[in-house]
Amino acid sequence: xxxxxxxxxxxxxALNTQTVAGQAQTxxxxxxxxxxxxxxxxxxxPLSQFAxxxxxxxxxxxxxxxxxxxxxxxxxxxxxxQNASGGASANLKAGVYLIAQSGGVNNSTQKRAPGFEFDYYxxxxxxxxxxxxxxxxxxxxxxxxxxNVYEQYGFxxxxxxxxxQDALQAYVAGTGRAQKGLQNxxxxxxxxxxxxxxxxxxxxxxxxxxxxxxxxxxxxxxxFETFYDIALTEVKFKLTGKIVTYEIKxxxxxxxxxxxxxxxxxxxxxxxxxxxxxxxxxxxxDKLNQDQQNLVNQSPQxxxxxxxxxxxYLGGMDDLLKAATVASKADLQKYTxxxxxxxxxxxxxxxxxxxxxxxxxxxxxxxxxxxxxxxAINQIISQSTYLLDALKVVYTTNVxxxxxxxxxxxxxxxKPSTVSWYNISAVISNMEWDESRADFAMKIKYIITPYETxxxxxxxxxxxxxxxxxxxxxxxxxxxxxxxIIFYEQVLNTAFxxxxxxxxxxxxxxxxxxxxxxxxxxxxxxxxxxGKLDVGAEAQNAYLTNLFDPKGFxxxxxxxxxxxxxxxxxxxxxxxxxxxxxxxxxxxxxTVKANGGQVFIEIDxxxxxxxxxxxxxxxxxxSVLFWRYPENVSKVIQGVSYHVIKVTSSFSNGKFTQVLDxxxxxxxxxxxxxxxxxxxxxxxxxNAPGTNASGSNTTGSTGLKNDPTFVKKLATETDIxxxxSGSNTTANDDNDPNLSSTLPGA
Numbered sequence: 001x002x003x004x005x006x007x008x009x010x011x012x013x014a015l016n017t018q019t020v021a022g023q024a025q026t027x028x029x030x031x032x033x034x035x036x037x038x039x040x041x042x043x044x045x046p047l048s049q050f051a052x053x054x055x056x057x058x059x060x061x062x063x064x065x066x067x068x069x070x071x072x073x074x075x076x077x078x079x080x081x082q083n084a085s086g087g088a089s090a091n092l093k094a095g096v097y098l099i100a101q102s103g104g105v106n107n108s109t110q111k112r113a114p115g116f117e118f119d120y121y122x123x124x125x126x127x128x129x130x131x132x133x134x135x136x137x138x139x140x141x142x143x144x145x146x147x148n149v150y151e152q153y154g155f156x157x158x159x160x161x162x163x164x165q166d167a168l169q170a171y172v173a174g175t176g177r178a179q180k181g182l183q184n185x186x187x188x189x190x191x192x193x194x195x196x197x198x199x200x201x202x203x204x205x206x207x208x209x210x211x212x213x214x215x216x217x218x219x220x221x222x223x224f225e226t227f228y229d230i231a232l233t234e235v236k237f238k239l240t241g242k243i244v245t246y247e248i249k250x251x252x253x254x255x256x257x258x259x260x261x262x263x264x265x266x267x268x269x270x271x272x273x274x275x276x277x278x279x280x281x282x283x284x285x286d287k288l289n290q291d292q293q294n295l296v297n298q299s300p301q302x303x304x305x306x307x308x309x310x311x312x313y314l315g316g317m318d319d320l321l322k323a324a325t326v327a328s329k330a331d332l333q334k335y336t337x338x339x340x341x342x343x344x345x346x347x348x349x350x351x352x353x354x355x356x357x358x359x360x361x362x363x364x365x366x367x368x369x370x371x372x373x374x375x376a377i378n379q380i381i382s383q384s385t386y387l388l389d390a391l392k393v394v395y396t397t398n399v400x401x402x403x404x405x406x407x408x409x410x411x412x413x414x415k416p417s418t419v420s421w422y423n424i425s426a427v428i429s430n431m432e433w434d435e436s437r438a439d440f441a442m443k444i445k446y447i448i449t450p451y452e453t454x455x456x457x458x459x460x461x462x463x464x465x466x467x468x469x470x471x472x473x474x475x476x477x478x479x480x481x482x483x484x485i486i487f488y489e490q491v492l493n494t495a496f497x498x499x500x501x502x503x504x505x506x507x508x509x510x511x512x513x514x515x516x517x518x519x520x521x522x523x524x525x526x527x528x529x530x531g532k533l534d535v536g537a538e539a540q541n542a543y544l545t546n547l548f549d550p551k552g553f554x555x556x557x558x559x560x561x562x563x564x565x566x567x568x569x570x571x572x573x574x575x576x577x578x579x580x581x582x583x584x585x586x587x588x589x590x591t592v593k594a595n596g597g598q599v600f601i602e603i604d605x606x607x608x609x610x611x612x613x614x615x616x617x618x619x620x621x622x623s624v625l626f627w628r629y630p631e632n633v634s635k636v637i638q639g640v641s642y643h644v645i646k647v648t649s650s651f652s653n654g655k656f657t658q659v660l661d662x663x664x665x666x667x668x669x670x671x672x673x674x675x676x677x678x679x680x681x682x683x684x685x686x687n688a689p690g691t692n693a694s695g696s697n698t699t700g701s702t703g704l705k706n707d708p709t710f711v712k713k714l715a716t717e718t719d720i721x722x723x724x725s726g727s728n729t730t731a732n733d734d735n736d737p738n739l740s741s742t743l744p745g746a
Contacts, residue, residue: 061190146250196222423450501522
C-alpha cells in the first residue's frame with residue numbers, strides 16, 4: 001500500500017476536474033482502447049452528473065419462456081418475450097408479472113399482477129457482490145440479495161403471490177408446457193429490477209429523449225437499469241398489529257443452480273483419461289449428462305426431464321486449455337498413465353496386459369462422488385501446464401527425497417511465463433417443470449474465461465500481467481474534491497505471513513515488495529493436494545492460497561456514495577459470445593465486470609499540514625506514503641491502489657451507498673519481471689506520447705493522458721470536449737498470448 005506523490009501539477013492540475021466536458025470521452029465510450037485492454041472507461045460516478053436522483057426497485061414474476069428471452073437480451077429487456085409476441089399491452093399474457101415496486105405502480109403505464117390491486121413497497125435492498133478469490137474461496141463470483149416488502153393492511157402478500165402464480169400457470173398451460181404439480185408460488189422465478197431517475201439543475205428529468213448530461217445509458221424505463229434473475233431462498237414475516245414487513249432473502253439463479261449442492265456436484269464421480277485440460281473438462285460434462293440420462297432411462301424413472309450441462313469458452317480460453325497438457329516431467333507417477341482401459345476384474349488378465357501400451361502423454365483421472373464441479377475443474381486446471389509454465393520451481397512427485405541435496409525433488413524454470421488464472425460463471429435456460437422430482441429441469445452452461453491477476457504475493461510464480469489501472473479513481477481529504485468517499489477504515493495486519501517450502505526462491509514478490517511480509521520456511525500450503533503425492537502440488541498451491549486467502553496484510557473498508565457501475569453481474573451472458581470479449585465491462589460497456597481480472601480502484605490522498613504564515617493558505621501534503629511503490633508502478637498509479645474483493649450495495653430510505661472491501665496492493669521489484677514482460681516492454685517506444693519511461697500508459701481521472709507535453713498542448717485548445725473524445729489511446733497489456741501453465745492431475 002503506497003501513497004503516491006500528488007496527481008499532477010501545472011496545467012494538468014487545472015484540467016483534471018470532473019466536469020461534464022472533461023468526461024465527454026468516457027461518457028460516450030469512444031475510447032480508442034482495444035476491447036477490454038484497460039479498465040478506464042468511466043473513472044467517475046455517473047450519478048454525480050445529476051443535481052439530484054432517486055432509485056426505483058421492482059419485483060417481477062416471470063415465465064420460463066420470458067426468462068429465456070430476457071437472458072438473450074443480455075438482461076437488458078425484461079419485456080423481450082412480450083414484444084416478440086406482438087402485444088404491446090400483453091405483458092401479463094407474455095408471462096411478466098409486476099408484483100411490487102418502490103414508489104408504487106403507475107396504472108396508466110404498467111400492469112399489475114393478478115391479485116395485486118394495491119401497492120406493495122420494496123426497500124432496504126442489499127446486494128452483496130462477492131468477487132472470486134478471497135470472498136468466495138473459488139474461481140466464481142457470487143451475488144446474494146435481501147430486501148423487504150411492506151404491506152400496510154393485512155398480510156395477503158403470500159396469498160396474492162399464489163393468485164399471480166395461478167394466472168402464470170394458466171398462460172403456461174396454453175403454450176403446451178403446463179407446470180402441473182407446481183403449487184408453491186415462492187418456487188417461481190423472479191426478476192429484481194433497479195433503475196435511477198435523475199434530474200438536471202433545472203429540475204428536468206433526464207431520460208432517453210432528453211439526455212442533456214450525455215449519460216449514454218438512459219432508456220425509457222430509467223437510467224442505468226440493472227436486472228437480477230433471482231430465486232427466493234427465505235421469506236419471513238411477523239404479525240404485530242402494525243405494517244407487515246416481509247423480510248426476503250434471495251440468490252442469483254445461475255450461481256444457485258450451477259454451483260449449489262443440488263446441481264453443482266458430480267454425484268457418482270467420474271473416471272476417464274485425458275491428455276489436456278480441455279479434454280478433461282469435457283469428459284466431466286459428458287459424465288454429468290450421461291448420469292442425467294440414466295436417471296431418465298431407468299425403470300421406474302427417477303426423473304422425467306434431464307438436466308443438460310454444457311461448457312463454453314470466451315477470450316480464447318478453449319485454445320489455452322487445449323494447449324495445457326496434463327502430462328509433465330515433474331509428474332513421475334506411472335500408475336496415472338493411461339493403461340489397458342480395463343473397467344472390471346474380468347478384463348484385467350495377461351492377454352489384455354500384453355496388448356496394453358502405457359501412454360505417457362495422457363493421465364487417468366479418478367474423481368470421487370459428490371465432488372463439486374467447480375472443485376474438479378479447479379484441480380484439472382491447476383495441475384495442468386496452464387499454471388505449471390508460470391512457476392519458478394515445481395516439486396516432483398517422487399516418493400523419495402533427493403538424497404544428495406537432502407531436499408525435496410524439484411525442477412527449476414528459468415523463464416517462467418506470465419501467470420494468469422481463470423473464471424467460471426454460468427447461464428441458465430430452457431427451464432421445464434419436472435413433476436416427478438417437484439423441481440425445474442434446466443440447461444446449465446458453464447462459461448470459462450481467462451482471469452488476469454496483476455497483483456499477487458507468493459514466492460513460486462512469475463509476476464502477473466502488468467497493472468492495468470483502476471476501474472474507479474477517487475480523491476480524498478483536504479483536496480476539496482472528496483465528493484464520493486463517506487467513510488474510510490484501514491487495518492494493517494502485522495501478524496500476517498506467507499509460507500514456502502523452499503525459502504531461497506522467495507523474492508520481493510513473495511514478501512510484498514517494500515511491505516516485507518514474513519515468509520515461514522518449510523511449511524505447506526493450506527490447499528488440497530489431491531492427485532499429487534506428498535509436496536507435488538505445493539508450488540501451484542502457493543498461487544492459489546494467495547488468490548483464495550480471506551485475509552491480507554493490509555485491508556480497507558471504504559464507504560462511498562452509490563455508483564451504478566458497481567452493480568456487478570456474477571456471470572457472463574450469451575450475447576458475449578457473439579460480441580468482442582471484454583474483460584472489464586458488461587454488455588452496456590460501463591458496468592464493472594469481475595470475470596476477466598482483478599478489479600482495482602485508486603484513492604489519491606491529500607493531507608492537511610498547517611497554515612502558511614507567509615501566504616495565509618493551508619499547506620497540503622500531496623505525498624502521502626504508507627510504503628514506497630517501485631518506480632515504474634509509481635508513475636502509473638495516482639495515490640494508493642486497491643484490489644476490490646467485495647461490494648455491498650445498500651438501498652434504504654432513498655439513500656444509495658456502497659461498501660467496498662479491499663486489499664491494499666503490494667508490488668514487487670520490476671527487475672523480477674518474466675522474460676515475456678521484458679520483451680513486450682522493449683518493443684514500446686520510450687517516452688512516446690501517453691506513456692511514461694517504462695512504457696506503461698497513464699490516464700488521468702478524466703480519461704485524459706498524463707503526459708505533460710500532451711496535456712499542455714491540449715490545454716491550449718479551445719474545445720476540450722471535442723479534443724478529448726479520441727485521446728485515450730493505450731497499448732494492449734496482454735503480453736502473454738499463451739497464458740500457459742501447470743502440472744498433470746490424477
